[in-house]
Amino acid sequence: MAYRRSALMEERLASNRERILAAARRLIAEGGYREAQIAAVAAEAGMSTGMIYRYFRSKADLFIEVMTAAIARELELLNEIAEGPGTAKARLYAAVESFTRRALTGPNLAYAFIAEPAEPEVDIARIRVRQQLGNVFKAILKEGITGGEFPAQDMDASAACIVGAYTEALVGPIAPKGQRVKDQERLIQSICDFCVRAVSQPINPSGKR
Amino acid sequence: MAYRRSALMEERLASNRERILAAARRLIAEGGYREAQIAAVAAEAGMSTGMIYRYFRSKADLFIEVMTAAIARELELLNEIAEGPGTAKARLYAAVESFTRRALTGPNLAYAFIAEPAEPEVDIARIRVRQQLGNVFKAILKEGITGGEFPAQDMDASAACIVGAYTEALVGPIAPKGQRVKDQERLIQSICDFCVRAVSQPINPSGKR
DNA sequence: ACAAGAAGTGAAGTACAATTCATTCCTTGA
DNA sequence: TCAAGGAATGAATTGTACTTCACTTCTTGT
Numbered sequence: 001m002a003y004r005r006s007a008l009m010e011e012r013l014a015s016n017r018e019r020i021l022a023a024a025r026r027l028i029a030e031g032g033y034r035e036a037q038i039a040a041v042a043a044e045a046g047m048s049t050g051m052i053y054r055y056f057r058s059k060a061d062l063f064i065e066v067m068t069a070a071i072a073r074e075l076e077l078l079n080e081i082a083e084g085p086g087t088a089k090a091r092l093y094a095a096v097e098s099f100t101r102r103a104l105t106g107p108n109l110a111y112a113f114i115a116e117p118a119e120p121e122v123d124i125a126r127i128r129v130r131q132q133l134g135n136v137f138k139a140i141l142k143e144g145i146t147g148g149e150f151p152a153q154d155m156d157a158s159a160a161c162i163v164g165a166y167t168e169a170l171v172g173p174i175a176p177k178g179q180r181v182k183d184q185e186r187l188i189q190s191i192c193d194f195c196v197r198a199v200s201q202p203i204n205p206s207g208k209r
Numbered sequence: 210m211a212y213r214r215s216a217l218m219e220e221r222l223a224s225n226r227e228r229i230l231a232a233a234r235r236l237i238a239e240g241g242y243r244e245a246q247i248a249a250v251a252a253e254a255g256m257s258t259g260m261i262y263r264y265f266r267s268k269a270d271l272f273i274e275v276m277t278a279a280i281a282r283e284l285e286l287l288n289e290i291a292e293g294p295g296t297a298k299a300r301l302y303a304a305v306e307s308f309t310r311r312a313l314t315g316p317n318l319a320y321a322f323i324a325e326p327a328e329p330e331v332d333i334a335r336i337r338v339r340q341q342l343g344n345v346f347k348a349i350l351k352e353g354i355t356g357g358e359f360p361a362q363d364m365d366a367s368a369a370c371i372v373g374a375y376t377e378a379l380v381g382p383i384a385p386k387g388q389r390v391k392d393q394e395r396l397i398q399s400i401c402d403f404c405v406r407a408v409s410q411p412i413n414p415s416g417k418r
Numbered sequence: 419a420c421a422a423g424a425a426g427t428g429a430a431g432t433a434c435a436a437t438t439c440a441t442t443c444c445t446t447g448a
Numbered sequence: 449t450c451a452a453g454g455a456a457t458g459a460a461t462t463g464t465a466c467t468t469c470a471c472t473t474c475t476t477g478t
Binding site: 212213214218221222225251256257258259260263 | 452453454455456457458459
């Protein structure tokens with residue numbers, strides 16, 4: 001026998017994997033799934049296309065892992081906020097704020113993860129992601145409703161609406177493309193206000209219900 | 210000279226065009242842009258693939274025309290509501306209700322028009338569409354704010370949030386797939402309530418602004 | 419230093435879908 | 449009925465990107 005992976009080698013392999021993930025993430029953040037072809041990812045990572053397949057079964061697999069990792073971090077932060085102290089209203093505001101502020105770092109990334117369709121395989125993974133995001137908001141809503149802060153409402157619908165609202169506001173045509181910080185702050189605030197108002201008791205409940 | 214288009218022929222050509230548009234619309238409503246390949250559209254319309262190109266420069270052109278036509282109808286209806294009588298709140302509710310109810314007829318159609326990305330060319334057309342949709346809501350918001358029904362807010366952001374909210378709630382993972390009518394009605398109501406609350410004065414404005 | 423075997427390469431292979439075009443089929447006016 | 453020319457066809461072409469694989473380079477243990 002003349003070859004066994006040394007610790008050093010093991011490390012290098014792991015770092016290659018990371019490099020691929022990072023490269024894919026960068027490209028997706030720039031131009032979405034469409035721009036992140038295997039060849040481009042390989043070039044960005046400074047390796048050959050074939051190499052990618054040594055680490056990932058398929059493009060879909062790679063994409064799913066990038067998405068899952070990125071969202072895992074978001075979910076951690078969101079859950080921390082959701083389970084933290086404060087009124088439901090304040091936590092909802094903070095949660096939306098946290099997500100939107102971070103998303104503005106790479107709008108296309110958020111878009112790709114939340115909305116951009118790809119292979120069915122990826123879509124399935126995305127559905128999970130969206131549900132997880134929705135669940136965070138549902139948890140906050142539930143507490144708010146139980147505690148009397150929010151009026152009774154369809155929590156599934158409201159959670160979906162919240163996710164949709166900030167996604168569209170972030171990546172839609174109105175969304176900024178490298179805007180000034182001030183405008184970003186204003187946008188974040190507007191979105192948060194919108195979402196908080198949306199689940200709160202209106203001042204004069206109309207006849208419509 | 211031995212051939213000039215007769216009125217009858219002219220009519221047939223026009224009807225072919227319509228058939229193509231209708232077929233494309235059907236396929237998109239079923240499976241989105243992805244499923245609406247030229248070959249499939251041709252088959253659905255009962256003609257050859259080459260024929261499509263006699264009537265449309267490209268697939269993108271065809272898709273844009275389908276989208277434009279479908280949305281034009283929606284915009285007509287929405288504008289009618291927006292310019293009609295009633296409080297801003299009532300009109301906003303009615304507008305969202307009208308769109309969502311009609312969208313539930315073919316969720317994927319709404320999705321494809323509002324969210325599903327395709328060629329850059331199509332994306333550009335979609336941006337127009339989204340802005341037009343947003344403008345309707347902006348108009349209602351403006352009147353509501355001027356009239357004191359709604360609090361001051363970033364109308365662009367709110368309009369985008371509204372469009373995003375109902376889109377996600379309609380086509381997201383939480384959305385129904387051929388659910389019972391009762392549930393659909395409940396969903397529509399939930400979405401409308403959400404959107405109206407979202408732009409209305411909260412009962413106790415929090416310190417956050 | 420060497421050979422065994424893994425890591426890495428990138429051009430060729432494949433798959434899929436848009437688009438074209440040589441050919442056939444129809445319609446029209448004489 | 450006929451021929452001129454447009455309408456329609458669909459197989460072949462093209463373009464694009466994922467995936468594979470025969471080959472090269474590098475690592476490791478002796």
